[in-house]
Structures are given as structure tokens and as C-alpha cells.
Amino acid sequence: MSQPPVVSVRDLRVYYGTRRGPVRAVDGVSLAIGAGETLGLVGESGCGKSTLGRGILGLLPEGASAEGEVFYQGRNLIGMPRDQLRRLRGPELGLIFQEPMTRLDPLLRIEGHFRETLRSHERGLGEREIRRRSLETLGRLGIPPTRFRLYPHEFSGGMRQRIMIALALVLHPKFLVADEPTTALDVIVEAQILSILADLRKGSGTALLLITHNLGIVAEACDRVAVMYAGKIVEEGSAREVFASPAHPYTRALLASTISLDTTELHSIPGAPPNLIDPPPGCRFHPRCPDAMQVCRTRDPIEQRLDDGRRVQCWLHGPEVAIPQGGTAPLGRKEIAVAEEA
């Protein structure tokens, strides 16, 4: 990245407060996205990727608290007064949701949705201008003007998602978070949506955080990828390189378990994702890691930067000096089994 990043996240933590203790959904995440760049965020269900996406935009539910830094245009979004943050949403920051079917007010026409969105940020906007801008954006997404005055239930799922994307784009935000935008749609519609998102980065230089559990989408649509596990980013780098030679055992396991036409047998990762209220000590992946070492059980891995610019959190990549005597000895199967039960 030659220019400064559009969004820069530093040590972001998002915890949910529950009676039994805080759920550490996002536990110290740092990343940066530049203009026109698409960063894919992958991980299993429940690893915290949705929370991360929402945490960056400040759209957390009741009971969640965030700490850390999210820099956008020189200001920290964390701790920013609510109304200031609200004004950024739409013209600067955008969110595309997963299930399009329920994201539109059933009593309001599409026209009304656009009018509301535009007027919330540009108070005195005239009807003609509202119509012009809305139809232009909708047109880019393949929705004809004749359908502008229809109600949401008169559209199919794929079209509703396109309307949602249009609503997110109509004010030309510089940073978009797309939270599993195609998971609820069939593959043909998915391909259409992805190509629309691809046009975005080329055309308007929007920075996009694409959250998904589908590695295929990442390979196709993303410049860089961040792999998330149990609230932490375990590996992050250029998509091509990470997929060609994964540095973290979890990334390796994820790739191995994807299914393609060449697949002859099914691989899965043994065990289950950890309890985020009380995660395993040391590296959170160690109970399920085939290459786990003694040190992995006792100490949190320190982030390393590899030669090709990648970041990885794994003791396999050092730093050697931080590993105590005997720490590189492999973790026995029995010990792993015990750790699993814990």
C-alpha cells in the first residue's frame, strides 16, 4: 500500500457482557484496508467475524462493549459520540447484511427507503435529485426504474440484496463491510453480486471488508485475506500467497477441508471451536492443531512478519528467542485430548 489505509484497526477488542463472564468475541485484532482494496475475512461460524465487522462500524447490540482503535480519516471511531458516528454511516461507512429478505421495512416503498437514506444526510434534498441519484445507483445494480415505487415483498431475494447494496452505495461511502452478502442466495445470483462488488473496487476505489466462510469467494474476489479463529487473526496476507502456501496450521486445515471437483475424501478439523468466555490458555488453536508444541499450551504466540509481508500468529514461525527450553517438543496426543476436554 503506497497510500495511507482508508481504515486502520489497532488492538480492537469487542466483548459481550454475560452473567457468566465476558464473551471475548474479538480479542485484540489489528488490520488495515486501503482504497480500492478488498480484504476477505474468513473463519468458522462463531469465530467473531461478524462481530468484528460490526464493531468496526460501531453497530454493536446491547450488552457489547468495544475498546481499541479504529482509525478512519484520522479519527478513532471507538468512543466517538453516537451522533457523529451516525453521520458517518451512509456517506462514509456502509454495511451490507446477510439476509436480504427481512432488511427492508415492509410498509415502505423502495422509493421511500431511498428518500429516507438521502434526506437523513442531506436535509434539503429535492425530490427530483433524490429520484435521479436513486435510479442511477439502482441502475448500476440492474434494477429498472419501473420498479422504484414497489414494495419490498414484491421482489425476489436476489433483487432485495441488490436493493440493499444500492442503498448502501447511494451516498458513495469510502469503506464498506459486506457481512456474508451471498450466503443466503443461490450461486447464480451470488456470481452476479460478486461481480458487482468487483466493479466497485475498480470503479470507485471503495475499500471493502468481505466477511465470508466460503474460501472460494475469497480466492476469486479478494486481494488480501485475514483468517480468524476464536477472536484473533491468526494469518493475514495476499490471498494468492496465503492460499498457495498457508503459514498457519489452521489455514492449512481450512484449505484441506474445502471441497472441489478433485476431492476424493473428506477432511475435517477434529474438535470444536473453543468457548469464548474461557478460551484455552496459550495459542487458542492448540487443542486441535496437528503441529502443536509444548510452548503453544503455555504462551500466547507473538505476531510475526514473514518475508512476503504476511502476518502470522504461530509459534512454528518463532520468534525462537521467546520459546523456553524444551518448548519446541511436540504436544502429545494425550495432552491434546485432555486439553480438548477442558
Add this chain to the structure above:
Amino acid sequence: MSVALGSGRQPRPRWLRGGTAIGRALRPIAEAHGFARAMLWSGAALTAFFVVLAIFAPWLSPYGFDQYRSGKELFPQLAPPSARHLLGTNVQSTDVLAQVIWGARTELMVVALALLFALSLGVPLGLFAGYFGGIFDRVLVLLMDAMFAIPSLLLALVIAFLLGSSIASGVLVASLAITIIYVPQYFRVLRNHVASVREEPYVEAARALGARPLTILIRYIFFNVIQTVPVLATLNAADAILTLTGLGFLGYGVQPTQGAEWGYDISRAVADVASGIWWTALFPGLAIVLLVTGLTLLGEGLNETINPVLRQRATAKVEFEATTLEPGGP
């Protein structure tokens, strides 16, 4: 090795943890907090108070409900509250406190009976109509809808009026009248719930596995929909008390010779009020308000805790630990 408990957490009693069906059903109640909890427990307390009055009436009440003398001595008529008659006496020289306590028994007895009948009739009908559909369902729905069209008090009034001449027991008359009002309600709720649950994937799966209709009905559907019944029954009980007192106020249902009835007492007290006599109307009136409020609070409290739509997870404040990140970002 068990995972270390988070700070400050007490282990839950064994019967409440997973496992048993009762434990699962009761857990939301134990976890209730805030206003829902206040409602639940205050409603339960009020209701329990009246239940105690009803059950132990013979021992708690100083006199019989139609007792107008003690030995040779006649009670005073319309006497204000005193040591002998804590809440005063009414125009028939009976003790007001006795009327209130025995009245609790009348109210609860009639309502319990009525709800029992209504449930035994409405629930099975609703289950079958909802599950099997067809003509049976259509006819019943139309029938119940027609019954809904007649305002409930009117219907009860007419039934009480009709049965009053042939059935001696006022309690039974009133119960039957109220039953007729609530059967369509239970029927409708159960039927609609069953009709929607029937389309759920897990029922379809059971059918695919070859389970017999009766098995599906009982094991899957019944246990699922039965959860709505306690809340509905409690709220209906509240409404039934109002209907019963309404009937009593108009002179139908339980007759004064057969038992004490708060609504009837108030109808007698209307004339007293003009002369400045307040105790004959106030205490029965207060009793009605308290009992119905108690039942409603209980029902609403249950609804807030059990109904997933309204249930709220308790949240706690989050304390962040100091960060260990060195300056200089990614």
C-alpha cells in the same frame, strides 16, 4: 479437570441444570430479572394469598357467609368496621369480612372448574382440528368464530339465564357459562399453533421416519404447544373472575343463598353508597381488583420469562484488562 468458573458465579442447583425436562422448563423462571421477575413473584404472592383464603375459609373466616346472628344475638345492620366485625356489616346483617373470605372460595372454585372444563374440551379439539384439518377443521373454526361473535358477557349471561332454571347449583351454572366463553379461545389458539407447527421441518422429518400420526401429535406437537397454555390459562382466569363478578352484579350465576359472591355484594352496596356507607362496596371491590391484578401479573410475568420473543438475556458490564500491544501498528 473442569473449566475454572468465572469470578462470582454460584453453581446452579442440580435439578435446574440441563437434563430433566422440568429443569429445562423452569430455568427461564429462575433466570428472570428486572420487572418481569417483580411481576412474577408479586403476582404469585397475591394469587397465593387468595388461594389460601379460599382453601382455609372455614377456619379463617370469623362467621359463615350468610350468618346474620351469633347465638341469640342478631348482628347489627350496616354497622361500620369494629372489633366484632372487622370490615363492618352489610344490609342483610352479614359480616363483610366473612363475605370477602368466602367469596374468594366461590370465585376460585368457579373459575378453576370452568377452566378445567374449557381446557378439556378446547385443547383436544384444537389439537385434532389443527393437525388433521379438512372438513372437521373448517366446521369447527366456523362454529367457534360464530361463538366469538357473541360478546362474552352476553353469552355467559344468556347461558346462566337458560341454565339457571334447570340446574340448582349456582356454582355449576356459572362454571358452565364461563366454560362456553373460553372453549373457543383455547380451541383457536391451539388450532392455529398446531397448524403452524405442523409445517415445521422436524415434524416433517418425524413423518418421513414413519411415525404414526398419534405419536407425532403427542410427542412433538403437544409438548411444543402446551407451553402457551399456562400463560393463557392464568390470563383467562383473571378475565373469568371479571366475568363471574359481572354476572353476580347483574344477579345471575351464584345465588346469595348458595355462596358469597363479590359482584353480587357490590350490586347490593350501590344503594348504600348514596347514604355515605362505604365499607360494603369498598372491600369486595378491593378484593376483586387485587385478585385479578395478582393473576394478571402472574400471567404477564410468566409470559415475559417464557415467551422467547419477549425474553431478555441478562447482561453484565464489561471490564477490559490493560492491553499489551506495543506502539507501532500492523
Add this chain to the structure above:
Amino acid sequence: MPGAGISLKSYLLARVALVVPTVLILLTLVFVLMRVAPGNPVSAALGGHVPPAVIKQIARQLGYDRPLYVQYGVYLWHIVHGNFGITITDRRHVTRIIAVNGAATLELTVAAMLVALVVGIPGGLLTGRFRDRPIDAVGRLFGIVLYATPVFVLGLLAQIVFGSVLHWLPISGQASPLTEATLQAHTNILVIDAIIDRNWPALRDVLRHLVLPAATLGLVFAGVFLRLVRVNVIRTLKDDYIEAARARGVRERAVVYRHAFRNALVPVVTVIGLEIALLLSGAVLTETTFNWPGIGHELYIYLENRDYAAVQGIVIAFGLVVVFASLLIDFVNAFIDPRVRYQ
């Protein structure tokens, strides 16, 4: 799925068609109920007051000696032609009773409904929006205690406070004798009649008589609306499109008022329809308490006199009102909510 679904017109036609079997069953139900008791209706009403021979004669005159199915046929025929029967005790046409006293009941119930809506809906919106804060607790308790107070108790209380103690308002009747003498009966709805005549003193008198009964009946139902609207607001605030609107930077106030409240109020229209039946029930008690000359009061008197024919006619009238009111409500609902027609 784009553009599919029945048009508004066909939905309405289907809905109207549904009324026919409902009404038929209602009429049959009432007919059966009235014949359940032993003996014939005439002896029940007049037995003991009038010699048996006369009773038999009257019974023949009114057609109670014919076989049941014939009576049923005649009964249905009459209803369809707007003849709801003749009372046994005082030989009045039930339709006449409905016209005269029905107007009084209508005046009362409409006014009560207004009170219920004006108090209940804003109450529900507020308590739902500020769930679990003090205003919610107070509002809900208020709604519950009001509902728990029987209409005759609240009425009695109101009569004591505003009538006997403060002497602000009249506690009985629909209008003072003077007004009743001077007011022309156009619609029999005294408020409207007074306005038509531009008779302002009469209007004032009629309104003063209306306040207590309408407020009493209305407040009891305000609690019902409050609880309903509150639950709907809570439910709606959890809906996905609320979060989506916030994500677009829409102001919180617009999110709550435009999206949440509007969606939350949609079911209220349906509930108004359901409440009409309850409101009519409450009207009977209110009319008895305040001596209001409505149908409920008449029903009470005819019940006392065991006049089956009158009771039958009046109950049918009540039932039909509810059925047609529900129909009207469904129409309004179909206009408001575009999704309804697609069911």
C-alpha cells in the same frame, strides 16, 4: 414472486363471502340456545301473571306451537327481512328497540373506544420504547390495575368522586329531562342530534352525561390496548430492518417513529375489531351502573322478565354488529398492510 397475489377487490369479495356461513351459524346457534330450556317461551315470560288459556292463545299467535323446523324456517325468513321478532312481555318490535336504544349504546361505545385509543396507544408506544425503565413499570402497572377493576366498580368510584363528593358531573342517564324534552330525535345519537340542531346548551348537557360512562368503560380497555401496542413495539424494535436503517445512518428518532411505531400499530386495527365484542359486553354493565338507556340495559330488563323472544332478538343484533364490524376492520387492514392481500 414479483407482482403476484390477489388484487384488493378479489380479497374483499372472498372476505364478504365468508360472512354468510358465519352469520348462518350464529343465527342457528342462538335459535338452538333459546329452545334448549323446557316449556315454551310464552309460559316462561307470562306464566303466573296470565291465565293458562291466554298463554296458549298467545303461543299459537306467535307461532310457538308449530314444529321446530318450521319455526326455524320462519325465523330465518324474518331475519333476512329485517324482522328480529316481537317481545312477549310488551309487544314491541325488537328492531324498534335496536333503533332507539341502539343509538344510545353506539354513542357510548364509540366514545369509550376513543378514550381507550387515546390513552392506550400512546401509553403502549411509550412503555414499549422505554422498556424496563420507570415509565414502563408505571405504565404497565397502571394498565393492569385498570383492567383488573371491574367496570361497575370503577363506575361506582367515579360516581362517588365526581357525583356525590365533587358534584361536577351527572351520574345517571343520557341527558337531563329538559334536554330530552327539547331535543329533536333525528338519529337518536344525542350528540349528533344536538349538533344538527345547533342546540349548544343541549350539546353541553349531553356531553356532561357522556363523560363518566365513556371514561369508565374506555379506561378499562385502554389497558388492553396499552399492553398490545407495547408488545408490538418491543417485537418490532428487534426486527432486522430496524438495524439496517441504523446502519444507513438514519436518525434514531426516525427509526423509532417511522419504522418501529408504524409497523407496531398495524395489528392494532385488528385488535380494535376483536375488542368490539368485549366493548359491547362492558356496555351492558356500564349501562346498568349509570342507568344509560342502551340496548344492554334493555337486555337486562328483558332477562329479568324472562322474555325469550326479546333476548333472542337482541343477542342476534349484538352478534351481527360484531360480525360486520370485523368485516369492516378486515377491509381497513387490507388497505393499510399491503402484505395482507397476498395470503
